[in-house]
Each structure stands twice: as structure tokens, then as C-alpha cells.
Amino acid sequence: MKRLKDFLRKLMLLYKRFIYFVAGIITPIDEYTVVFEAFQGRSFSCSPKAIYKEMLRDEKYKDFRFIWALRDTDRADLKNNRNTEVVRFESYSYYKALAGAKYWIFNSNTRPFLKPGKNQIFVQTWHGTPLKKIGCDVMHKGNAMTKFSDIQKIYEGEAKKITYMISPSDYCTEKFISAFHLKKYGKENAVLTTGYPRNDFLYQFKKEDCEKIKERWKIPRDKKVILYAPTFRDNKYSPKEGFQLENQIDFVRAREKLGEDCVILFRAHYFISERMNFDALEGFVYDVSGVEDVNELYIISDLLITDYSSVFFDFANLKRPILFFMNDYEEYKNELRDFYLDVAELPGKIVTEQNELFFQVKEMLQHFSVDETYQRFCEKYNYLDGENTSRKVLEGIIK
DSSP states (O other): HHHOOOOOHHHHHHHHHHHEEEEHHHHEEEEEEEEESSTTTTOOOHHHHHHHHHHHHHHGGOOOEEEEEEEEOOOHHTTSSSSSSEEESSSHHHHOOOOOOEEEESSSSOOOOOOOOOOOOOEOOOHHHHHHHHBGGGSSOOOSSBBBBHHHHHHHHHHHOOOOEEEEHHHHHHHHHHHTTTGGOOOGGEEEEEEOGGGHHHHHHHHHHHHHHHHHTOOOOOEEEEOOOOOTTTTTTTTTTEEOEEEEOHHHHHHHTTTEEEEEEEOTTTTTTTOOOOOTTTTEEEOOOOOOHHHHHOOOOOOOOEEETTTTHHHGGGOOOEEEEEEEHHHHHIIIIOOOOOGGGGSSSEEHHHHHHHHHHHHOOOOOOOOOHHHHHHHHHHHTOSSSSHHHHHHOOOO
């Protein structure tokens, strides 16, 4: 059965290569066409969304044609926008759009055979400031899906395509150059250190936006909102079901300790296909894993709990409390990924035990203030973020 699956997978890959090749032969490049993609077609979000929305706002780009690659193409909210089309991810229309677009604006690794031509511009925005090591900097044995040697091939393959890469800080620029081996290909100057376009919204939102989002997701307005956003574990993987969800927080105990004053928004990493059943916790835990744009969750949350996810870098722009629940820290650091940062730099307390976590949630919701560690963190990692980063990026990539 496994051999059959591998054969069919290779056959499908050959078919995709072929139709992209054909599309490239018959499709001329249009200087005013841009293709956007976020998380391999899974959502309309992140920095590609922010850049697209800035292009819609600015009259300078009124003659541009915008194409969004999505797995779900039933998007009236996009199709009704000026000069905007939606194509199904990995369809023939998708490959034709890529072959004919002057600009590709993506936020994650592309398929190895997708190679922009010499007259095309590929903008890799990436999808977060890394805490855990990525790409060619990963020194362990690899992960559940990809061998160590293959990880290097994937990231170096991406480096060869990059015309521009977007970075939010000098720290991040250094890590991207290392993780993608950009120096090896003479592309260290391709990184534009501008800030993250996706964080523009964190400086632009209004109180009415928060009210609308809470109403849409039926979040009570009389309770504090805790966003819990853990990352995946490389060693929790099943070939049949993908990465496995391993919740670290006992939500039943959490409801006993916090349920009177708080609700929890649970946000699983997009690699996780499995979903937890929260029926028994209705009214306390809300599964918001399907919310496309995590920025909507940031702005309605009073406190963030995470582990090793990069979400805290962006959330810190709001100057709100953050807790790090790292009950498997030694295993994660020494056996899975390791970190770029010293955890002493993190803008919040590290907790390893449940009762301490619940205690700290209560304390920080009542007595939080931005301390020197938090301030230094923002000055080092978020100093370029603001209202108009998307505009700065556009000025750098479109001449």
C-alpha cells in the first residue's frame, strides 16, 4: 500500500510539473500582474494580504491585476474587489497565473519545481520571526516529514528563487541569511529589513473592529479573553493523519480556576489537521483554529499563552501580557529544534506547571505593566513595525 501511495504521489508530481511547463511556454508575462499566496493556499492572510490591501488602497496600482491562490475559491469577499481573481491552488489556472505574473508574493516555501523566470520577481515574505531554529540552521536529525539533508535542499532551493525577502528586524535578517544559505548564492542583499507588513493592522485597528470580531465568533464581552496558541511538535507525526495535536493545558482544570472571569481561544498550528472536541467545554473554550487571520484574534485577546510558536513576536506589538507554558522545554530544545534566542529575553514569564500557569494568568490580567525586559524585546525585534510597512515594502519591490 505504501509503495502504491508513493508511486501515485510521484505520478501526480510529474503531472504538476508538466502542466506548469506547458503553461510557461504558452503564457506571456504581464508586467502588471501579481500572484499572492499564503500558507500554500490555505488562507487569505499574513503579509501577502497586507500588501494586497495596500495595493488596493493606493491609486498608483489601479492598473494592476491581482490573483489570489486559494484552496477554497468560493470567495465573494475577494472576487468583488477591484481587478481581483481567485484561482484554485495547484490547478492549471494556478500554474498559468504563475507563469504569466511579473510578481509572486508568497509567505512560505514553494513547490521545488516552481521556478520564476529571469524576468519575474519572487518576493518571499515568510511568516514570522523565528524563535526555534529553521531551515539550514536545524542541526538535529530533521523532523517527522523531512530528513535533515532534504531540509537543506528545500531551503537552498527557495534561496535560488528569491528576488526579495522581507524581514522585520536586523536579528531576523541575520537568521534568514543563515537559514536559507543566502550568502552561498550571493543573495544576502536580497533581504529588505522593513518590518512586517502583516503587523500594520495591529497599529490600524479600531475599537469597532474588536466588537465586530467578538460578535462574529460569539465571544462574551464581559469576560477576559485568553488566546492559547501552541506550536506543533516535530516528533508527534503520523503518516496517515499528519502532525498530531497534543494539548498541554488541562482545560477542565483551567475552567475550574479561570472560568468565572475568562474564556480561552484555542488556536492550533496550521500543520495540525486533527481537531479537538470542545463540546464539554462550551462557553469556556472556543476553537478558533479555523479563523483565517490570526490578527483578528490578537486584537480581541487580553493575554497570550504560547510555548515555542513565533506568535508572541507579533502579539508583543500590542504591549499586552504574554505567558510561555514550556512544560517540555528540555526535550524541545535538546531533541527537536533548539532556539535562536536566550529564553531570558522573552517578554513574559516561563511556566512549566499547570497551577502556576493559572495563578500567573490571574496575576497578569490584574497587575500587568510593560517591564524593562518587554521594552528591550520590542526595541530589538519589533522596532520597524508600524502602520505603513506594506507601503515601504511596495516601494522596495515595485520600481
